[in-house]
Amino acid sequence: MELDKIAVTVRPRTPWEAIDLGFTMARAWFVPLWLLWLTLALPIYLLSALFLSEQPIWVIVIVWWCKPAYEPLLLFWLSRALFADKLGLAGTLKQAKKVIPGQLLANLTWRRFNPNRSFNMPVTVLEKLKGKARKKRLAVLGRGQQAGTWLTIAGMHFEIILEVSFVFLIVIMLPEELRWLDLDNFLFNPGRLEQWLQHLGDLLAMSLIAPFYVAAGFALYLTRRTELEAWDIEIAFRRLINRKQARWSGLSAAALLLLFCGGLLSGGYAADATAAELDVREAKTTIQQVLDDPAFGKHKQVTYWKFIGADDQPDAHPEDEHWLVKWIVQLMEGFAQGFAAFGKGVLLMVAGVLLAWLLYKAWANRAFLVIGSLSSARQNRKPKPATLFGLKLESHSLPDDIAGACRQLLQQGEIRQALSLLYRGVLVALLQHERLEIPDSATEGECVERVLAVCPADQGAFFVRLTRLWVAAAYGHRLPDAQLVVGLCGEWEQLFGGVSGHVE
Structure with a gap:
């Protein structure tokens, strides 16, 4: 990884600053990311529409369920563009066989409802970790990270808002004389044509949100690695070394040799070496003073829940467990966590839709909410x-x-x-x-x-x-x-x- 070529400023950020950075990257590179998503999603949509033309609801469900199949290629393109290696659409699609199939079955089954999908995806796609190595890596990276979950919930709400806005746009733009759509039927009792129009709005909404969702998760991953691996310090040292090398490159080898010989003849070298010798206690004091300087670093207090109770039964050795047992345990854990977060998101979406419906009904019957409602309505x-x-x-x-x-x-x-x-x-x-x-x-x-x-x-x-x-x-x-x-x-x-x- 050539950190010198990174296209963003590497510094410690809060998770919300990292999400804002991801949105900035998505806006800057929106067109290629959007085209990549559509290139992968449209064939699935068309095939589903061909075989399930009598059941339109399953068409959009299949397209929505297969989101983890479209997103890895967007992440791959972002990881290259971030280091000044922007691939074209055709070149990126050639890498699809290497990027997408990895752990695709797991991503479409027990990991499908994981609310931290955007944050976890770089570990699978870029670091290519699996099994225990992936689990340990995510445990380190995901410690104290909840922003990825809120990113997923917010993305779901924005998709719903965009889809409803698409429906309202169609109804509002139709003239009164040509209005062949009724808003109530469109939203709550749609026919075949209304269902296909809703699905078109769903597809458009998902394609618009996907670049921001993937880029924000990638930015959260980069920020976490910057915090753990001190990328900002490494880049600062590299730049310092480059400046020193550039400064010394102007001096010829002969000039360096003369300076070195002059120093030996003058005896200054021995004097400097003697002066450089410090007492151990004095060195510790100097180091502590440097560490106490606010400019050197900062202390951060993190609060989290930790189980401290003693377990009466010793844990079984991981290697003694059968692979099938491990797989079933991982499957159940993934489904339990995914459905819990999914249920929370569904409740929030239902509350949002109910609130929007109540507001729509209140607006439609606003004439009856005024004093003297009946006469005013007439x-x-x-x-x-x-x-x-x-x-x-x-x-x-x-x-x-x-x-x-x-x-x-x-x-x-x-x-x-x-x-x-x-x-x-x-x-x-x-x-x-x-x-x-x-x-x-x-x-x-x-x-x-x-x-x-x-x-x-x-x-x-x-x-x-x-x-x-x-x-x-x-x-x-x-x-x-x-x-x-x-x-x-x-x-x-x-x-x-x-x-x-x-x-x-």
Whole structure:
């Protein structure tokens, strides 16, 4: 490792400063890292979509589960770029066979839910440790390190925020006249198209967060090694040696020889050697003074829990255990730790989603939270349309007894006029619903969708049947039987209670 070529300033940092350093590296090298992640993730997404086209939810689950297969190559590229060795996309992909397969099975099974995955990954990918050596190395590096866990939890929340923002962006950008998506259905009851759009948002969110997640974990690893191995001191000494070598390189060998001979002839060498001899106690005092100087170093107090109880039974020798027992113990430990952290993260995500849903509902019903809510809501509602697809909906244009007027028209043989009057009356009656808003540009089908969404089921079913008959009569010139329309008039009186056409 050539520390002289490192592209960042090596110094002791807190874990949060290290995460900030990782974010800085991710911003500087975002494009190659993002392209690497997509190059690995898109084939898995497309293959999953091809074989599981009838179950879209499993497609995105598979892509999410395989994250540990995409991240090692990003870490490998970062480790080279940090030491001034930036590889191209093709050159990095050639190294995939060497970088990704190592311990991939473990990373996709019992280590999958390890919240410290980003911090532990360099030990596996860069140091290539496994088994006991890996476990001991992680025990040393991970002592007192919790920032990696919080990095994972924060990354999960940011992925959810980005995915929800993508959904809101699609819904908000659609014009009212072309809006074919309902936000409630999109979030809580999505269809096939809505599910694929959500998965596209998931894939985009994961690809945007992955470079920051991997780079931040790598920065935590570098900071921990700097603290343990004193990289900053090593680099300072190397630079000091380089400056000394550069200074002395200007002197010729002859000049050095003359100076050395002159020193011997003058006897100064022996005098300096004698003066350099210090008493042992005086040397210890001088060393202690140097160590006590605040500029030399610092003391840090670390508090952690340690089990101090005595174990009655002696521990079994590790070599006496069967390899299968060791593997099962490691598997159970990994799953227990992973599921504990995963459960904590899931609870936090559920709380965040619930809070977002409550805020959305509060905003959607904000008119009812104000004093005088009912009157304010009515005042704030959009005005009812005067006409819909050529039908007049003004109150004064309808008779007081709509059902009676329809029966009279039917007796005169005016089936189309009777059906038109009944359809207009139902529209006017339904528009009294507080939550039902129908724009002037709505079609018959859009009216049906909005009525079914907010009105009672019996009224919605009646409106669906009446709309079918009206569309067939108005556009297909297929008039229904007069007795069928008489029956609809009876249902109108039962469902709407003989509502007058003069609606306030």
